[in-house]
Amino acid sequence: QYILAIETSCDETAVAIIKNETELVANVVASQIESHKRFGGVVPEVASRHHIEQITITLEEALDKAGLTLDDMEAISVTEGPGLVGALLVGVNAAKGVAFAKQKPLVGVHHIAGHIYASRLEKEFDFPLLSLVVSGGHTELVLMRGHNDFEVIGETRDDAAGEAYDKVARLLKLPYPGGPEIDKLAAEGEATIDFPRAWLEDDSYDFSFSGLKSSVINRLHNAEQKGETLKPEDVAASFQESVVEVLSTKAKKAAEAYGVHQLVVAGGVAANSGLRKALQETFENTDIELLIPPLKYCTDNAAMIAAAGAVAYKQGHRAGWDLNAHPGLDLEKYGKRGQVPQD
Ligand code: ATP
Ligand code: MG
Ligand code: FE
Secondary structure, three states, X not given: OEEEEEEOOOOEEEEEEEEOOOEEEEEEEEEOHHHHHOOOOOXXXXXXXXXXXXXXXXXXXXXHHHOOOHHHEEXXXXXXXXXXXXXXXXHHHHHHHHHHHHOOOEEEEEHHHHHHHHHHHOOOOOOOEEEEEEOOOOEEEEEEEEOOEEEEEEEEOOOOHHHHHHHHHHHOOOOOOHHXXXXXXHHHOOOOOOXXXXXXXXXXXXXXXXXXXXXXXXXXXXXXXXXXXXXXXHHHHHHHHHHHHHHHHHHHHHHHHOXXXXXXXXXXXXXXXXXXXXXXXXXXXXXXXXXXXXXXXXXXXXXHHHHHHXXXXXXXXOEOOOOOOOOOOOHHHHHHOOOOOOO
């Protein structure tokens, strides 16, 4: 049983095909990073136009790679939100077009559910599990008691972790996207600068990264005024240490408090080498199994949407021909959606 998935929520045009829920048979990602680099970030208008140019090519390439046709598909799944509305619309309309033409069921998928389900391509989920979602737009701790059952027990009150990485990278004049650049630089430096850790209230699983970002700005500014030279690699290493310490400590505390079997790391920042290492050490001598996706499934891709879409399809989630893009789609509500056709 094959499910096709389309992802166009941000700056990656991606199509994947999955067999029997977890066997990936094609995974094509057309990245637009080069086009956005000169603007230092994703320009929504440019992103939409790229998606339009790439979507058909990407779709055909995925089918070619799998040696399959649209007739072989059981259902068509697509990211319906959250994300950039113009970008999402390209994927949603492409999915509706092929699903309608071939009279196949259509399944809308939540982008963050996709990031979480990326781990299921490698290992079966064992509920209850806790997911640490760390992406460009989200930083959350999500408790799952079953498939598509999401409870957000903590989230960022300001910037997302990836956003903090990108903003600090810009301060250090590193190219976009800044996360991987800081990661590389941090490996060459020492965490000699004492940046704050935002622990918030004792019983809170929320996060905050704006104070850390301000602290980096102030430190760089002070150094400049005093004519002192700060090594950028030390700033990167110190910043990364603060982020990683808070993320791994809070994830462990929550995982133990809720008695979960697995900690599933999700989103672009899951590619961070400092975070991967810290989490491995943190969960090493616990009964909690750590799942971190391979690097290529951390940042945006359609394999993860296929993995989440296959589960939603099996549960009976169906979208109508009026499916729209939902830039602010709520994860908990998405999970609770009718298990019957919505038509
Ligand atoms: P969302 O998933 O919340 O809608 P998004 O899709 O834009 O946002 P992702 O593609 O999941 O975000 O992740 C991109 C983010 O991950 C960027 O902020 C990027 O800087 C960050 N990132 C990627 N690799 C690394 C890394 N090695 N270290 C730190 N951050 C990284
Ligand atoms: Mg991206
Ligand atoms: Fe993403």
